[in-house]
Amino acid sequence: MKYITEFRKREQAKGLVNRIIEAATKPYCIMEICGTHTHAISRYGVRESLKGALRLISGPGCPVCVTSTGDVDRAIELSRRGGVILATFGDMMRVPGSASSLQEVKAAGADVRVVYSPLDSIQMALDNPGKEVVLFAVGFETTVPTVAATILTAAERGITNFSALALPKLTPPAMKALMDSGEVDIDAFLAPGHVTAIIGAEAYRFLAKDYGSPCVVAGFEPIDALYGIYMLVRQMEEKRSDIEIQYKRVVTWEGNLKAMEVMDKVFEEADASWRGIGTIPMSGLKIREAYSSFDAEERFSITPAAEVPDPPGCACGEVLKGLITPEECKLFATACTPETPVGPCMVSSEGTCAAYYKYEIRSA
Amino acid sequence: MCLGIPGKIIRIETGMATVDVAGAKKEASLMLLEGAAVGDYVIVHAGFAIQKIDEKEAAETLKLVDELIEGMSEV
Ligand code: SF4
Numbered sequence: 070m071k072y073i074t075e076f077r078k079r080e081q082a083k084g085l086v087n088r089i090i091e092a093a094t095k096p097y098c099i100m101e102i103c104g105t106h107t108h109a110i111s112r113y114g115v116r117e118s119l120k121g122a123l124r125l126i127s128g129p130g131c132p133v134c135v136t137s138t139g140d141v142d143r144a145i146e147l148s149r150r151g152g153v154i155l156a157t158f159g160d161m162m163r164v165p166g167s168a169s170s171l172q173e174v175k176a177a178g179a180d181v182r183v184v185y186s187p188l189d190s191i192q193m194a195l196d197n198p199g200k201e202v203v204l205f206a207v208g209f210e211t212t213v214p215t216v217a218a219t220i221l222t223a224a225e226r227g228i229t230n231f232s233a234l235a236l237p238k239l240t241p242p243a244m245k246a247l248m249d250s251g252e253v254d255i256d257a258f259l260a261p262g263h264v265t266a267i268i269g270a271e272a273y274r275f276l277a278k279d280y281g282s283p284c285v286v287a288g289f290e291p292i293d294a295l296y297g298i299y300m301l302v303r304q305m306e307e308k309r310s311d312i313e314i315q316y317k318r319v320v321t322w323e324g325n326l327k328a329m330e331v332m333d334k335v336f337e338e339a340d341a342s343w344r345g346i347g348t349i350p351m352s353g354l355k356i357r358e359a360y361s362s363f364d365a366e367e368r369f370s371i372t373p374a375a376e377v378p379d380p381p382g383c384a385c386g387e388v389l390k391g392l393i394t395p396e397e398c399k400l401f402a403t404a405c406t407p408e409t410p411v412g413p414c415m416v417s418s419e420g421t422c423a424a425y426y427k428y429e430i431r432s433a
Numbered sequence: 434m435c436l437g438i439p440g441k442i443i444r445i446e447t448g449m450a451t452v453d454v455a456g457a458k459k460e461a462s463l464m465l466l467e468g469a470a471v472g473d474y475v476i477v478h479a480g481f482a483i484q485k486i487d488e489k490e491a492a493e494t495l496k497l498v499d500e501l502i503e504g505m506s507e508v
Binding site: 070071072073075076080081084085088105158185186187188189211212214215218221222262263266267289292293296299315316317318319320325326327328331 | 436437439441455462464465466467474476478479480481483484485486487488490491493494495497498499501502
């Protein structure tokens with residue numbers, strides 16, 4: 070497979086691991102922000118192979134995991150209303166709200182349907198003229214333009230039975246909030262390839278400028294992640310803090326201007342509530358006034374999400390902030406497993422707890 | 434969830450591309466990408482092509498990796 074296999078070669082990966090271990094004179098702490106990185110780094114044994122040389126911690130970059138319990142509750146509440154079809158990405162189905170999950174309400178008779186693309190919900194609306202189709206749209210900058218494009222399509226085609234419960238979140242403000250909290254000691258960031266394909270690497274300039282933190286935008290194959298980590302180590306050894314792009318075949322400094330234009334047309338910045346972290350100012354987006362007829366919050370007059378505490382014992386909040394690793398949660402691999410997830414970090418395949426459970430659990 | 438898969442555009446019709454992703458044909462909207470053409474490799478995410486893949490840069494990245502590793506074996 071072009072652009073996949075050649076970035077997965079075992080020999081090269083091994084060579085890079087050696088190069089990194091040789092270059093790092095200190096166990097620097099590197100945070101990968103993105104759930105897709107977390108998954109890849111666990112799956113290919115990158116974390117394990119660099120153990121002792123570096124500390125690789127995972128951040129709040131799984132959109133499913135950072136969706137607050139209150140927001141899951143709101144989606145569930147909507148799905149229970151008569152005449153509503155709730156369209157959602159598959160990852161959200163099993164995320165526990167405060168009393169149940171979408172999967173459970175579906176089993177109890179609610180019309181909840183999984184979509185691969187947000188555009189599928191438009192077809193759903195056309196096929197079901199007597200129903201209201203609501204797209205439950207969580208996601209970061211990679212996904213938000215696809216939701217915006219879907220809303221624009223609905224507007225252009227005059228579709229009146231479609232709306233979105235849109236809860237987009239933005240990556241740079243979350244990184245800033247982590248740095249400002251001072252809770253976690255991060256030496257450098259591995260930034261997400263596909264978020265940055267949209268927003269452009271320039272968006273991280275503040276990390277180098279205001280926090281002296283090196284940042285490398287990396288791709289998701291093992292060679293990409295490893296080479297990105299090597300670039301970070303090299304910066305720190307040379308006492309530099311720059312923004313660099315490893316994933317140059319896809320990422321540019323300015324990003325995808327067309328996608329950002331579409332996103333900006335439909336959405337404006339707003340505060341957002343992150344599970345485990347709380348409200349971060351201007352770290353999310355809301356649908357602009359001009360498209361308010363497609364805003365499920367307005368259309369169904371749903372109230373803002375209530376603050377709901379995490380399930381007792383679940384340490385997802387700390388995991389998302391990189392304060393602890395999943396193994397340090399008391400419920401990990403005992404009460405909480407992928408079959409019986411307690412927190413969202415165990416549900417999503419990109420959740421840190423799920424990645425650790427699947428790939429990093431020690432038999433001892 | 435930000436997973437994007439590389440594929441090659443094999444057809445374009447009214448803003449929709451048919452993309453060959455490892456032998457499987459997928460439909461991807463081109464609403465978010467300017468100037469995509471048949472033969473281009475793109476990243477497909479949630480039914481949209483979100484960025485083109487730059488062939489030269491891909492080769493360059495692999496070359497840098499090889500150089501780094503070779504440099505090591507000479508030491
Ligand atoms: S192991 Fe389960 S309970 Fe513990 S933090 Fe992770 S998701 Fe929450």
